[in-house]
Amino acid sequence: MDNSNYIPGETRSVKLLYLLILVGLVGILMALLSMNIPLFAVIITFPFICTGGILILRYPQLMLFIIFTINYFILGITRYIPIEGISIIMDILYVLTLILIIIQSALYHNIEWKRCFHLLSAFSLLWASYCILEIMNPSALLDGWILSRGLIINGLIITVITSLLCTKYKILKAILFTYSLFTVLAILKTFMQKYVGFDTFETRWLNNGGATTHLIHSGIRYFSFFTDASNMGSNMGGAGIVLGIASLYIRNRTLKIYYVIVAIVSLYTMMLSGTRGAIIVPLAGIALYTVVSKQTRSIILGSISLALVYVFFAFTMIGQSNSSIRRMRTAFKPSEDASYIVRKENQRKLKEYLKYKPFGEGLGLSGDGLGVKLSKRFTTSIPTDSWYVKIWVETGIIGLIIYMGMVLITIGRGSWILMFNIHDPELKGILTGWLCAIFGMFMSAYGNSFWGQFPTMVIAFMGMSFILNGKYFDKELSNYTNL
Structure with a gap:
């Protein structure tokens, strides 16, 4: 048999690679000669797109990091690059990720569907179903319903994606570390605003x-690259709790010190936001930690810390010359705060109006900015200034009960899991940090409507999914230890 024309598989692959490189170089040359910049950009980025596509198909967990990253920075980018329909970008990412999961399941059978069957996914499905039925609300608008799709379905999608893709403990730790890096960037941006000044786009x-x-009049409220100071303050408070509690249990000494430093600076940055409601994030987080830890020392130290903070803000004038401390102190004396009085009066008016509207006014029809653009009516003329009030106005008392029940029951279930079902100390510390931060941010959402904004909702639903799947991580670590 004559093998003179036989070309081994590897040789064919090399020749094909050379051919593609040659075609690419010719394409680049032609694009430059014709000054076709878009074509040049496509040719240059095409190999990276192909490589990225291959990596994502092989490691679908990368989509989780892509979603987490874009979610964290997407609204900050719009301050510099005007992008219409910014939420569509996230919608596309969610759809692509779900398609990728289905492909992985069909081709490789490596998707553990049982991981997404838990309390939060069930509640999220119930909430989505209720919101879909809101289209039949007599006072609802179709446009408001469509523009509220993130409120309707995102919680369910994030829960499913996180549960199916975050299947290894090393992925959980990588997300925590990634979160700390993003927090550092948010801190640096805040410091630039304070010590260098606002840039042209921020101005x-x-x-x-x-x-x-x-x-x-009380001072400048810094906002980093978040939508506003309220969003930034509460998220920095949440980051301080996540990383602070996790640092108590992390085994790696270098990482422990790093998390402690970032946590402390995060809480300082929270103060620079001037958001009074943000102070409840670390306070509520510490309060829950004292319960979940089941340690006498933690309960005593946590209780003393909470008492000292309360006494400092409510009964002393220490640091009153500092604008951040001065503004935070008003949160402990709400009856003397004019904006608090206005909020309570607005809630009284809404309560009277919604008395006979158990299903609310309709999605998108609260006075949170979107509603004003859609329709001029009583509910859109009154600012909600609260995530709870927004849900109440748009979906009624029934919707408020479902949504608050979804989050609070999940937190309660998560607390039980951490107290009695998680045995690895480091895993328990990381998950406890997430849980306490989520609880604190949800409590803070009473005074600010940041919960449904980027990046809070994704962070919260990802965190709750981590906790409810904690038994899988614990089993993985137990098996590894027993080897």
Whole structure:
């Protein structure tokens, strides 16, 4: 048999690679000669797109990090690059990820579907179903319902994606570390605003209306690359709790010190936001930690810390010359705060209006900014200033009970899991940090409507999914230890 024309498989692959490189170089040359910049950009990025696609098909967990990253920075980017329909980008990512999961399941059978069958996914499905039925609300608008799709379905999608893709303990630790890096970037941006000044785009945003709530008589409220100071303050408080509690249990000494430093600076950055409601994040987080830890020392130290913080803000004038401390202190004396009184009066008016509307006014029809653009009516004329009030106005008392029940029952279930079902100390510490931060941010959502904004909702639902799947991580670590 004549093998003179036989070309081994590896040789064919090499020749094909050379051919593709040659075609690419010719394409680049032609694009440059014709000054076709878009074609040049496509040719240059095409190999990276192909490589990225291959990696994602092989490691679908990468989509979880892509979603987490874009979610964290997406609204900050829009301050510099105007992008219409920003939420569509996230919608596309969610759909692509779900398709990828289905492909992985069909081809490789490596998707453990049982991981997404838990309390949060069931509640999220119930909430989505209720919101879908809201289209039949007599006072609802189709446009408001469509624009509220994130509120309707995102919680369920994030829960399913996280449960199916975060299947290894090393992935959980990698997400925590990634979260700490993003927190560091948010801190640095805040410090740049404070010590260097606002850049051109931030100044433009302030001049276009942001100054009314961020350049006030009590001082400047810094917002980093978040939507506003309220969002930034509560998220920095949450990061401080996640990393602070996790640092108590992390085995790696270098990582432990790093998390402690980032946690402390995060809490300081929270103060720079000037968001009074953000102070409840670390306070509520510490309160829950004292319960979940089941340690006498933690209960005593936590209780003393909470008492000292309360006494410091409520009964002393220490640090009153500092604008951040001065503004935070008003949160402990709400009856003397004019904005608090206005909020309570607005809630009284809404209560009277919604008395005979158990299903609310309709999705998107609260006075949170979106509603004002859709329709001029009583509910859109009154700012909600609270995530709870927003849910109440749009979906009624029934919707409020479902949503709050979903989050609070999940937190309660998560607390039980951490207290009695998780045995690995480091895993328990990381998950406890997530749980306490989520609880604190949800409590803070009473005074600020940041819960449904980027990046909070994704962080919260990812965190709750981690906790409810904690038994799988614990089993993995137990098997590894017993080897």
